[in-house]
Amino acid sequence: MSWGFMRSSAWKFLQSPRYNRSRVEYAAPNIFFDEVQDAMSSADDSTSAEEDLDSLVLFGMMKGSVVGLRYYAGVVNNNEMVALQREPNNPYDRNAVKVNNVNGEQVGHIKKELAAALSPVMDRKLVKIEGAVPYGAHNVFTMPVTLSFWGREENKTTVLDHLKKHGFRLETGPKGFGKSFSSAAGSSLSSSLPAVQLTLEQLKSEFDKLFEDLKEDDKTQELEPARSVQTKLLPHQKQALSWMVSRENSQELPPFWEERNGFYYNTLTNFAEKERPESVRGGILADDMGLGKTLSTIALILTNFHDGKPLTTLTSGKQKTNTAESQGQCGETRGSDNSQAATGTSRKRQKPRKGKSDPQDSEEEEWLPRKTKSSSSCGFVDDDQFAMALAGASPAVKKKSNKKSAGKTKAQSQSKCDGKLPRPTLIICPLSVMSNWIDQFEQHVRAEVDLNIYVYYGPERSKDSNTLSQQDVVLTTYSTVTHDYGNNSPLHKIKWLRVVLDEGHTIRNPNALQTKAVHSLDAVRRWVLTGTPIQNSLKDLWSILSFLKLKPFTEREWWHRTIQRPVTTGEEAGLRRLQALIKSITLRRTKTTKVKGKLLLQLPERKVYMQYIKLSTEEREIYESVQNEGKAVIGRYFNEGTIMTHYADVLALLVRLRQLCCHPHLVSSTLSSSSIAANSTPDELREKLVNKIKLVLSSGSDEECAICLDSLNIPVITHCAHVFCKPCICQVIHSEKPNAKCPLCRSEIRLEHLLECPEEEMDPSARKDQKWVSSSKVDALMSALMEQRNKDPRVKSIVVSQFTSFLSLIETALRESGFMFTRLDGSMTQKKRTEAIQSFQSSSVDSPTIMLLSLKAGGVGLNLTAASRLFLMDPVSRIHSERIF
DNA sequence: ACCGCCGGGTGCC
DNA sequence: ACCGCCGGGTGCC
Numbered sequence: 001m002s003w004g005f006m007r008s009s010a011w012k013f014l015q016s017p018r019y020n021r022s023r024v025e026y027a028a029p030n031i032f033f034d035e036v037q038d039a040m041s042s043a044d045d046s047t048s049a050e051e052d053l054d055s056l057v058l059f060g061m062m063k064g065s066v067v068g069l070r071y072y073a074g075v076v077n078n079n080e081m082v083a084l085q086r087e088p089n090n091p092y093d094r095n096a097v098k099v100n101n102v103n104g105e106q107v108g109h110i111k112k113e114l115a116a117a118l119s120p121v122m123d124r125k126l127v128k129i130e131g132a133v134p135y136g137a138h139n140v141f142t143m144p145v146t147l148s149f150w151g152r153e154e155n156k157t158t159v160l161d162h163l164k165k166h167g168f169r170l171e172t173g174p175k176g177f178g179k180s181f182s183s184a185a186g187s188s189l190s191s192s193l194p195a196v197q198l199t200l201e202q203l204k205s206e207f208d209k210l211f212e213d214l215k216e217d218d219k220t221q222e223l224e225p226a227r228s229v230q231t232k233l234l235p236h237q238k239q240a241l242s243w244m245v246s247r248e249n250s251q252e253l254p255p256f257w258e259e260r261n262g263f264y265y266n267t268l269t270n271f272a273e274k275e276r277p278e279s280v281r282g283g284i285l286a287d288d289m290g291l292g293k294t295l296s297t298i299a300l301i302l303t304n305f306h307d308g309k310p311l312t313t314l315t316s317g318k319q320k321t322n323t324a325e326s327q328g329q330c331g332e333t334r335g336s337d338n339s340q341a342a343t344g345t346s347r348k349r350q351k352p353r354k355g356k357s358d359p360q361d362s363e364e365e366e367w368l369p370r371k372t373k374s375s376s377s378c379g380f381v382d383d384d385q386f387a388m389a390l391a392g393a394s395p396a397v398k399k400k401s402n403k404k405s406a407g408k409t410k411a412q413s414q415s416k417c418d419g420k421l422p423r424p425t426l427i428i429c430p431l432s433v434m435s436n437w438i439d440q441f442e443q444h445v446r447a448e449v450d451l452n453i454y455v456y457y458g459p460e461r462s463k464d465s466n467t468l469s470q471q472d473v474v475l476t477t478y479s480t481v482t483h484d485y486g487n488n489s490p491l492h493k494i495k496w497l498r499v500v501l502d503e504g505h506t507i508r509n510p511n512a513l514q515t516k517a518v519h520s521l522d523a524v525r526r527w528v529l530t531g532t533p534i535q536n537s538l539k540d541l542w543s544i545l546s547f548l549k550l551k552p553f554t555e556r557e558w559w560h561r562t563i564q565r566p567v568t569t570g571e572e573a574g575l576r577r578l579q580a581l582i583k584s585i586t587l588r589r590t591k592t593t594k595v596k597g598k599l600l601l602q603l604p605e606r607k608v609y610m611q612y613i614k615l616s617t618e619e620r621e622i623y624e625s626v627q628n629e630g631k632a633v634i635g636r637y638f639n640e641g642t643i644m645t646h647y648a649d650v651l652a653l654l655v656r657l658r659q660l661c662c663h664p665h666l667v668s669s670t671l672s673s674s675s676i677a678a679n680s681t682p683d684e685l686r687e688k689l690v691n692k693i694k695l696v697l698s699s700g701s702d703e704e705c706a707i708c709l710d711s712l713n714i715p716v717i718t719h720c721a722h723v724f725c726k727p728c729i730c731q732v733i734h735s736e737k738p739n740a741k742c743p744l745c746r747s748e749i750r751l752e753h754l755l756e757c758p759e760e761e762m763d764p765s766a767r768k769d770q771k772w773v774s775s776s777k778v779d780a781l782m783s784a785l786m787e788q789r790n791k792d793p794r795v796k797s798i799v800v801s802q803f804t805s806f807l808s809l810i811e812t813a814l815r816e817s818g819f820m821f822t823r824l825d826g827s828m829t830q831k832k833r834t835e836a837i838q839s840f841q842s843s844s845v846d847s848p849t850i851m852l853l854s855l856k857a858g859g860v861g862l863n864l865t866a867a868s869r870l871f872l873m874d875p876v877s878r879i880h881s882e883r884i885f
Numbered sequence: 886a887c888c889g890c891c892g893g894g895t896g897c898c
Numbered sequence: 899a900c901c902g903c904c905g906g907g908t909g910c911c
Binding site for chain 1: 896897898
Binding site: 140142 | 901
């Protein structure tokens with residue numbers, strides 16, 4: 001049993017498109033009957049051709065023609081891919097089908113007889129039609145196009161029959177069409193003629209390999225951070241910095257683009273244009289957890305602060321260097337805006353400004369990045385950039401910079417110094433790691449550096465664009481970005497110098513509002529930090545590539561046709577492309593990666609002890625009685641064949657048993673393990689639902705909502721006993737009405753049936769009627785802690801459980817034995833969390849030696865290096881233990 | 886001639 | 899479009 005089921009079904013549900021069922025009236029002169037509407041009314045919406053692109057099969061292909069080229073600016077090359085788009089509001093023909101090139105520019109229309117045949121099946125989403133133009137060049141009035149028809153297997157005959165009525169037939173075999181088609185861009189017949197088809201296993205292992213062994217030279221150069229970074233970087237962090245700086249200042253064409261006789265040519269789609277595609281000024285930093293993605297990013301922000309120059313404490317306009325001219329143009333000034341300090345949650349560094357009295361000196365000696373390796377032959381940072389960064393460092397380098405800047409090309413000076421580069425970097429992270437960012441800025445940035453950081457979070461956040469655009473760093477959460485989206489938010493109005501997505505895989509769902517909200521941010525440089533680059537499948541990668549503005553992948557069709565489908569159908573070219581793509585935009589190191597023969601991090605050896613605790617007789621009796629009752633209930637479901645609709649009950653039972661292993665009081669006696677029967681009276685049902693939601697909320701500490709995959713916000717329970725955020729489920733009910741179904745089990749759900757959790761304490765340790773008693777497991781923990789304290793009273797430990805109520809019980813035991821402790825769980829505000837971490841990390845004598853940590857709240861990105869022991873209190877399966885250790 | 890044929894005008898949907 | 903189609907002009911050989 002895994003939560004995977006729950007998640008995937010919710011996702012599928014969320015991803016299924018919902019069409020507008022109302023017919024549109026057209027004032028078109030040539031209205032005629034659409035026989036398909038009736039013939040196909042049985043086709044269910046859920047079987048649409050856009051639901052899951054991977055499950056589509058090729059129905060066949062045909063030739064058609066594109067007409068009206070005269071009237072449109074879009075041009076097409078030989079073998080170029082084109083997209084077909086319905087144009088139902090065309091005043092001359094409501095069946096019109098536009099043909100667009102890869103850039104989205106219209107090329108022409110599908111000839112009207114063919115369009116009349118295509119439009120009904122396109123509108124009903126029974127088929128997705130892709131086009132490729134075998135001979136695109138030099139056509140004046142019309143051009144040929146080969147169309148591939150993709151859809152769900154069950155819709156194939158409907159589509160073929162329909163086309164037949166209009167006198168069109170699809171070619172299916174390789175005969176006749178095969179050769180010309182498979183040579184046309186992206187239109188291979190691979191699904192009917194599997195090429196070197198890889199098995200799922202092989203494919204998976206290829207994925208795993210994708211990110212390994214990326215040890216190319218351009219990724220092993222090192223760069224010293226700006227002086228404003230006070231932490232000494234490890235070699236691999238200097239490599240990350242070097243790579244990131246060079247990517248931000250890159251003039252390279254994006255992957256799969258070439259310059260060919262004055263045009264920029266995309267080798268995947270065969271699209272060409274005069275305009276140079278934007279370089280990808282960013283990428284994916286996919287280092288394993290713990291390798292310092294945060295530090296590397298902070299170093300990047302300070303080192304490539306503006307125009308390839310590091311952050312200084314001074315106004316650069318006063319600089320008398322060889323690059324003064326360009327800096328003057330850029331007009332980037334620092335430290336002159338103290339009056340604009342952010343208010344509210346903003347944080348401004350206070351510092352003793354020694355050295356400020358003599359700007360000239362400190363400028364020249366202090367605020368310069370240095371290279372580890374001798375600079376002359378290194379090409380990892382654009383030489384010109386480097387020269388600017390080094391300006392004034394030494395006479396020798398000055399000369400070099402002089403020479404270089406004199407020889408600057410127009411493109412270079414424009415990109416680096418058009419004076420319009422915005423100032424702030426936006427960092428978006430899950431709330432749980434926000435404090436980590438704040439801490440790390442605090443820790444790694446020199447105290448005297450004047451860096452404005454604004455935490456854009458909470459109801460007090462400033463709605464003023466000016467306030468934000470004058471910051472150096474704005475920190476916010478995914479939820480905030482999503483919430484602000486479409487609400488005239490300053491986040492979406494400002495042009496950012498840089499947007500950094502921390503735990504970037506959170507935008508993997510292409511249809512989630514959160515993903516759209518993040519995609520719509522405007523930035524010059526874009527970064528994705530993640531420890532899990534391709535988590536579930538290739539699909540995850542699309543939203544990241546789209547965020548990075550990687551042409552032409554911002555449109556899902558091109559991503560799917562050029563990479564995703566070729567890879568999933570096992571075409572060799574697909575995997576090759578994917579590898580090339582990932583290699584060019586990703587830096588990934590794991591804990592086992594070596595630099596110069598050494599592991600990146602030398603951590604003390606980790607020792608894992610499993611201690612099995614024997615339950616007391618009384619505990620065992622309770623356990624067995626619940627277990628037996630549960631077995632009976634589940635057996636009944638099983639016999640009825642309703643296991644799947646009752647899986648929430650099954651999970652709840654398992655949770656209860658796990659709780660009983662920790663402490664009997666975790667399972668409230670009022671919570672009967674009997675299930676929610678369909679024939680309950682309303683009052684009984686209500687009571688059971690309330691008990692159920694209480695159980696869910698108290699058991700998992702920081703339970704997720706299956707719709708937003710985030711922590712539950714105003715949890716409500718449905719009649720079918722599933723718990724969601726109230727706003728999430730309300731939105732589902734609203735958009736699905738009048739027949740809304742539960743995203744998890746497809747039962748009918750109604751707004752008026754939702755139940756909120758009544759306001760009352762749910763913490764068993766706070767219940768007055770229950771006297772404090774220990775449990776076998778608590779006893780075992782306490783004796784281990786006390787033994788440890790006797791040996792060395794300064795040793796710090798973390799005690800982890802997914803059950804916050806268990807942590808509360810442990811609190812009592814800790815107090816009894818006189819331990820100093822602190823606590824971190826999902827219910828705490830950001831401020832409280834920060835305090836908890838800081839007090840625990842502190843080395844002062846009154847600092848707590850124990851932290852009680854809820855599993856979910858401590859999930860990612862916490863730095864709790866003060867501890868040397870960790871007690872995992874929950875029963876663990878093998879799967880769990882692998883994830884944790 | 887209620888035709889054929891000619892040649893000019895014209896051209897997506 | 900070096901096409902097709904339209905509709906006006908035209909009409910034995």
